[in-house]
Amino acid sequence: MKDDSQSDTSSVLRLNIGGKKFWTTIDTMTHREPDSMLAAMFSGRHTLSQDPHKGYVFVDRDGTHFRHILNWLRDGVVPTLEEAEYTELLREAEYYQLLGLIDGIQDVLSKRKEDDELRTELTRTDIIKCIQSEKVRFRGVNLSGIDLSKLDLSFVDFSYACLKNVFFSRANLQCAKFRDVDAEGSIFHNANLRECEFTGANLRGALLAGACLQSANLQDACLVDCSFCEADLRSAHLQNADLINANLEGANLEGANLKGAKLNNANLKGANLQRAYMRHVDLRDTDLEGARLDGANLLGAIR
Structure with a gap:
């Protein structure tokens, strides 16, 4: 059954990503990367797993780096991280099909490699x-x-x-x-x-x-x-x-x-x-x- 509130793109959205809680809006999830899995999930066309008592949409992924994904969707800025963390974030970006974030991370890693060579x-x-x-x-x-x-x-x-x-x-x-x-x-x-x-x-x-x-x-x-x-x-x-x-x-x-x-x-x-x-x-x-x-x-x- 669809949640009627999901038709309002400015509505608050509560997420539970592998046990970590986040608040955002449907507009944030769908605007920057409209062809991503996240945009599809919150387009209103799909039934989502939801805690009926607390109203959180549950996604069975590691929530460690999800705040970076949210900040990317909000601001379009690739975070400054260690190389190992970029590898983990890249894995999540690929899962959610965030093509812009994937390109951004690869650009940062490429620039770091050039700097290291210098x-x-x-x-x-x-x-x-x-x-x-x-x-x-x-x-x-x-x-x-x-x-x-x-x-x-x-x-x-x-x-x-x-x-x-x-x-x-x-x-x-x-x-x-x-x-x-x-x-x-x-x-x-x-x-x-x-x-x-x-x-x-x-x-x-x-x-x-x-x-x-x-x-x-x-x-x-x-x-x-x-x-x-x-x-x-x-x-x-x-x-x-x-x-x-x-x-x-x-x-x-x-x-x-x-x-x-x-x-x-x-x-x-x-x-x-x-x-x-x-x-x-x-x-x-x-x-x-x-x-x-x-x-x-x-x-x-x-x-």
Whole structure:
């Protein structure tokens, strides 16, 4: 016998999936995947097994992942899960004939496989072997935590790589490319970074004390909480860089371009800012004690 309430697509629907209880609507079950088994079950054309006392429609399937199925039907978003869980959810999606969800899960798994292939684990020895050849590129590679100190890595392309907590101390990185890298917490102490490109890089909390960054490009980089103590940043490009809470005590920024940079709460004690271009720089709560500002362009700076 059909339940009359099932003819109302906005009506509340109570489900018991293998012992787990869910509330939804018939519209949710039928709208996104109209050709699925679920849509057919609640189209009103079929008699369903129902608890007469509590009004729950019973489906004899494991209910562990059914909430993900409901969220897919509501929002069309594939959940973020571990690979083993995706395998289980895929099995349920296939049972319920949810073709859109099946395609979505397969796309996610395919993307993860591609990312894993990019994140090949390399050792310091592997790196040394690689840099002995010409045109070295580590674009998109995961080098997290590796010790690359004191190596000659000049002109190497690290763009889009994961370089979290990498040790580059005293390394020669002249003209290396770090475009859009994630180098949070990395150590560049006393490294040669002259003319390097860090455009859009995440260097939050990195240590660059004593490093040579002369003419380096750090535009739009996240440099929050970085240490540039005594660093050489002459003629560096720091347009729109985020230097909030950065320590630039004693740094040489002569002729550097800091247009639009965020320097609030930064430490610039004793820094050389002669002839620096600092238009529209945010200097709120910045410590400029002893800083040299001769010839600096501060037009529009926020103080």
